[in-house]
Amino acid sequence: MLNVKEMLEELNASPYEEIEIKTPHTGVIDFVGLNPGDRVSGPSGKWLERPGTLLANLTREKNKKPICATQKGQVMDIRSELEGKFVEAGERLLTIRHFLSKEEVIGRILKKALHLFHAPERAKYYFVPEIDAKIKAGGEQSVKVREGLDMFIVSRMKRETPLSYSGPEGMIYAVYFQQGDNVDGGQPLIGVCPESQLSLIQDVVNRVQGEWEERD
Amino acid sequence: MAQYTLLIANRGEIAMRIIRACVKLGHDFVCVYTAADVHSGHVRLARELGGPDRLFRISSYQDPSEMLAVADASGATAVHPGYGFFAEDFRFARRVVERKRPLIFIGPSWTLVRDLGDKINTKRIARAHGVPTIPGSDRPIYDEMEAVELAQTIFAFQHDQGIAEGCVLVKASAGGGGMGIEEVYDLDTFRSVYRRIRNYAKRNLSDEGVLIEQRIFDFNHLEVQVVAERGGKNAVHLGTRNCSVQSLGRQKRIEVAPGFDPSSLTYAFDAAGVLDAITRHSVNMSLQVGYDNVGTWEWIVTPRGEPFLMEVNTRIQVENGVSGITSRIKGRTVCGREDCQNGVDVISEQIRLGLGEPLGYTQQDVSFAGVGIEYRILAEDPLDRFTPCLGRIEAFGWRSEPWLQVFTQVPSMSLGDQPYEIPMDFDPNLALGIVWGESLEEACRRGADFLNGLVLQGTDTRDEPLRTNVAFLLGRTQTLLHF
Numbered sequence: 001m002l003n004v005k006e007m008l009e010e011l012n013a014s015p016y017e018e019i020e021i022k023t024p025h026t027g028v029i030d031f032v033g034l035n036p037g038d039r040v041s042g043p044s045g046k047w048l049e050r051p052g053t054l055l056a057n058l059t060r061e062k063n064k065k066p067i068c069a070t071q072k073g074q075v076m077d078i079r080s081e082l083e084g085k086f087v088e089a090g091e092r093l094l095t096i097r098h099f100l101s102k103e104e105v106i107g108r109i110l111k112k113a114l115h116l117f118h119a120p121e122r123a124k125y126y127f128v129p130e131i132d133a134k135i136k137a138g139g140e141q142s143v144k145v146r147e148g149l150d151m152f153i154v155s156r157m158k159r160e161t162p163l164s165y166s167g168p169e170g171m172i173y174a175v176y177f178q179q180g181d182n183v184d185g186g187q188p189l190i191g192v193c194p195e196s197q198l199s200l201i202q203d204v205v206n207r208v209q210g211e212w213e214e215r216d
Numbered sequence: 217m218a219q220y221t222l223l224i225a226n227r228g229e230i231a232m233r234i235i236r237a238c239v240k241l242g243h244d245f246v247c248v249y250t251a252a253d254v255h256s257g258h259v260r261l262a263r264e265l266g267g268p269d270r271l272f273r274i275s276s277y278q279d280p281s282e283m284l285a286v287a288d289a290s291g292a293t294a295v296h297p298g299y300g301f302f303a304e305d306f307r308f309a310r311r312v313v314e315r316k317r318p319l320i321f322i323g324p325s326w327t328l329v330r331d332l333g334d335k336i337n338t339k340r341i342a343r344a345h346g347v348p349t350i351p352g353s354d355r356p357i358y359d360e361m362e363a364v365e366l367a368q369t370i371f372a373f374q375h376d377q378g379i380a381e382g383c384v385l386v387k388a389s390a391g392g393g394g395m396g397i398e399e400v401y402d403l404d405t406f407r408s409v410y411r412r413i414r415n416y417a418k419r420n421l422s423d424e425g426v427l428i429e430q431r432i433f434d435f436n437h438l439e440v441q442v443v444a445e446r447g448g449k450n451a452v453h454l455g456t457r458n459c460s461v462q463s464l465g466r467q468k469r470i471e472v473a474p475g476f477d478p479s480s481l482t483y484a485f486d487a488a489g490v491l492d493a494i495t496r497h498s499v500n501m502s503l504q505v506g507y508d509n510v511g512t513w514e515w516i517v518t519p520r521g522e523p524f525l526m527e528v529n530t531r532i533q534v535e536n537g538v539s540g541i542t543s544r545i546k547g548r549t550v551c552g553r554e555d556c557q558n559g560v561d562v563i564s565e566q567i568r569l570g571l572g573e574p575l576g577y578t579q580q581d582v583s584f585a586g587v588g589i590e591y592r593i594l595a596e597d598p599l600d601r602f603t604p605c606l607g608r609i610e611a612f613g614w615r616s617e618p619w620l621q622v623f624t625q626v627p628s629m630s631l632g633d634q635p636y637e638i639p640m641d642f643d644p645n646l647a648l649g650i651v652w653g654e655s656l657e658e659a660c661r662r663g664a665d666f667l668n669g670l671v672l673q674g675t676d677t678r679d680e681p682l683r684t685n686v687a688f689l690l691g692r693t694q695t696l697l698h699f
Binding site: 024025026027060061063086088089090091121122123124156157159161182 | 252281
């Protein structure tokens with residue numbers, strides 16, 4: 001049985017996530033005058049169309065690429081020694097300390113309550129076009145799944161194979177992967193909410209809404 | 217000789233071969249790698265031979281801006297694309313040479329990459345120069361009457377050739393990857409298939425153009441390795457190779473040089489004459505179009521011994537080594553080293569010529585010795601339709617022999633060493649093993665020795681496919697004698 005109180009206490013002890021901001025590609029880095037401790041905001045708007053606070057500019061082949069905050073939080077540990085230098089792809093620039101929101105806390109607790117369908121092996125995963133279209137149109141919680149449903153396309157070494165869902169029938173409650181990203185074997189792909197778990201999930205949502213204090 | 221710095225815009229074994237060629241020719245190099253390739257052999261070799269400042273971590277091997285940013289930051293003066301990625305991308309080749317700080321593209325001129333990179337265009341160019349191509353259209357057909365007439369001609373041609381059951385291939389000209397292709401065995405069904413393919417092409421490819429060609433069964437897939445200098449005035453060939461042993465996905469598995477071996481095998485046609493014809497046509501066409509680097513002319517040879525040009529690969533190919541191992545220039549290797557018994561290093565030649573050096577030899581200076589066989593060791597499961605398999609390699613090694621070359625990005629290791637994780641973002645190529653023998657029989661025997669002595673052990677789940685793969689190559693080695 002899921003102990004929501006215990007999990008909330010555990011999360012309260014360390015109520016934040018540290019997000020490392022890395023360079024997406026090579027280029028010359030230019031920090032925009034940020035200092036440790038500065039507060040930054042993440043993307044906003046209905047479609048997250050407004051980017052987060054500008055953290056740095058990365059210039060490659062005369063093209064300036066803005067690097068923006070992906071979450072709201074507090075800037076820590078800026079690598080100012082990289083200012084004006086050519087950096088490689090994947091170089092850590094700074095860290096954002098992001099305090100967990102109610103939705104994120106719910107997501108973390110539900111990961112223990114939902115039926116998780118895991119990636120069978122390391123590969124890139126995509127939804128089949130029909131499911132992808134449904135999710136795009138109505139959100140992830142609009143798709144009902146059942147045993148044997150062709151759900152994913154597994155892509156590795158330039159070959160693609162289909163993958164069927166196995167597990168209890170229910171609605172997709174959460175999607176844990178980005179299409180086209182590498183997913184390690186054993187990592188959850190989706191969280192499915194069987195009907196029998198609906199009351200428990202409602203309870204988790206209510207408890208977190210009432211008890212979790214957002215700090216940011 | 218001027219010293220250049222080459223940016224190696226590639227990975228794995230080809231990057232390693234380019235690094236070694238740069239060192240041999242006295243040029244500096246810069247290497248790139250992605251996060252998935254941290255443990256790849258090319259990263260280790262670059263660090264070993266060039267130091268850490270010769271290595272740049274990038275986000276992708278397929279991002280041209282990334283490559284050129286590294287070229288500028290490192291002071292590179294030339295770019296070697298290897299094979300795959302940018303090797304046949306004329307836009308990239310043009311961008312390399314036409315910029316504020318122009319670089320040298322180690323490959324043919326971008327206009328040649330553009331013109332010969334398109335199969336239909338190549339067919340047209342080849343026909344214009346009198347090179348035989350597969351009977352059929354050399355441009356997309358949009359008119360049904362014209363299509364029917366063409367199909368009639370192809371069926372009649374096959375009938376005249378004594379082919380009992382003629383077959384015509386109808387394919388969407390803008391298609392690829394096996395989509396929008398159908399075979400037709402008689403003229404009565406041709407119209408309906410033509411209409412179906414045309415509708416498919418219109419719906420999916422926004423271009424209803426259709427190609428109509430003779431379908432050739434049981435063919436030999438031959439290649440001619442051409443080497444030409446800048447300016448396109450001088451060109452020679454470094455022999456032929458037979459790439460007929462392929463897996464289901466048309467991935468080449470075993471390549472043999474020369475393409476036919478009439479000294480030890482009996483053919484139903486004049487094999488020596490075919491080899492002579494395809495090398496002559498390839499070199500002539502190369503000179504006529506002004507081809508100016510290494511390239512491969514790919515041929516289909518029918519069971520009756522008719523050669524048809526299929527396409528031109530305007531780049532170095534994976535299997536260049538098997539031509540190199542059987543070629544000699546002025547009786548010795550180009551590098552001139554006494555200890556180098558392995559024929560011509562085609563990659564060094566490519567770099568030398570790409571940097572504008574003259575060829576320095578003629579066809580009369582090129583001789584051929586023995587038979588070479590290249591085996592591709594892949595992380596695929598032959599028992600599961602050659603599906604790629606991921607996992608770890610825990611032991612990998614082979615017995616060193618003077619007749620053997622192995623090119624691999626996988627480190628040699630024994631059980632207990634740091635295992636090698638097969639990256640999933642790239643082709644499943646693990647290693648190339650090239651053996652040489654005085655005769656086909658000896659080469660096959662040595663090939664079997666190499667495969668039998670190969671230590672290749674994966675984790676529990678992946679061990680079997682790796683073993684089956686080697687067994688598949690061994691099995692096909694036995695049948696090579698019956699080519």
